[in-house]
Amino acid sequence: MEDTYDVVVVGGGPGGEVAADRIVQSGLTAVVVEAEAVGGECSYRACVPSKALLRPGAAREAARSVDGARQAVTAALDPARVLARRDRFTGRGDDTGQADWLNSAGVPLVRGHGRLAGECRVEVTGADGTVRTLRARRAVVLSPGTEPALPPVEGLDQVGVWTNRQATTADAVPERLVVIGGGVVACEMATAWGSLGSAVTLLVRDQALLTGWEPRAGEEVARGLTALGVTIRFGVSALRVARDGATRTVTVETDDGAVLACDEVLAAVGRRPRTADLGLETVGLPAAGWLQVDDTCLVTALDGDWLYAVGDVNERAPLTHMAKYQARACAAAIAERASDRSADTGGWQAWSAQADHVAVPQAVFTRPEIASVGLTERAAREAGLTIRAVEHRIGDVAGAALYADDYRGYAKLVVDETRGVVVGCTLTGPMATELIHTATVAIVGEVPLERLRHTVPAFPTVSEVWLRLLEAYGL
Structure with missing residues (x-):
């Protein structure tokens, strides 16, 4: 036919x-x-279910970040309801x-x-x-x-390893979870399951999380994961894993001699x-x-x-x-x-x-959120651009201080001095993923800084950080 x-x-x-x-x-x-x-993958086993798992924890933290609301939020997340809400978005694969x-x-x-x-x-x-x-x-x-690409760990293909598919569709919270990797999937899933009560250990081969990002972004995510109770072991790789047939416990042997016991292992090292x-x-x-x-x-x-x-x-x-x-x-x-x-x-x-080529926005829903578009400072220099980078603490902006008590966030612009345009931006903190589109427009449109200075942000909003960044640049 x-x-x-x-x-x-x-x-x-x-x-x-x-x-x-x-x-x-x-x-x-x-x-x-x-x-x-x-x-595709995004609708059922990646972007949509992962964000559905992450949002309840972020909402709870947002409420607890404001005095007066904090006192009203005394209970932990309800895992059954969180998982049910996720299933409403994915239709369980239907x-x-x-x-x-x-x-x-x-x-x-x-x-x-x-x-x-x-x-x-x-x-x-x-x-x-x-x-x-x-x-x-x-x-x-x-x-x-x-x-998913699996790392070369002995026994990994025999233990029923989780990839993004199992990590976003699981029907129960594992008491103990070991995550192999330090990229976006690893960090988001460590955040999600840690918020739901799992004791999470992150095995990171490198000495930092999110190595392709501005260093500050990885540092802020590491801080947030640690505050959530996640154990991060930098410079450590898994050597072999095995599951006990009777207890279903998984043991993970690492290259520094440690032996970890867990209920599930998530491999998140690339695709x-x-x-x-x-x-x-x-x-x-x-x-x-x-x-x-x-x-x-x-x-x-x-x-x-x-x-x-x-x-x-x-x-x-x-x-x-x-x-x-x-x-x-x-x-x-x-x-x-x-x-x-x-x-x-x-x-x-x-x-x-x-x-x-030049303006790929990325949003990561860890706590804190991080977002970026365009080039990092390092990538811009390696591309041969004459650049200047400026930074500002978002928490110093009035709108951010009103949004959350002790708001902690960071903004960085990378400017091509030759053309006078923004070529990169990185943001961390609450609302970072919603703020990044402004930078995307500036980069794609190649808006001259002399023109960008006339885009006046409303007061008091978190977007006022743009005014502060331009002031830091000298405009």
């Missing part, structure tokens, strides 16, 4: 959904192939709503495992083993996402592309690995303009919001090329994915 569409999209996560929708809006036809749940949305957008859904079977052809193997072939007139868009069974070899590409793309998300290692890759699999900016952004650029490029109009009409060039 063979069906033909203008575009075949393999992967129904955020990038795949948006790409298919935008392609149909352009007047072309598209179909989505998905083997698991429409909506993708009916997402599938219905695709249908309403005019995008057919083919359930099954899709893999390339030559140029512009995708074979889909259904759950019952039947094979269906889809042919693309114009393009194939690959959006398979990524999967790898889900390309091993994608049929890349049928079109002359390596059978596995990351897919390199240009700013229209066209795969660069292949001749022609028919194969695209959006989202985490292209390794440009592995974040849900950036996958959606890339999908819009990709769909615009496909529609423009299909119309045979020249590039100078401003279509795909106007929509090429440029922001994921």
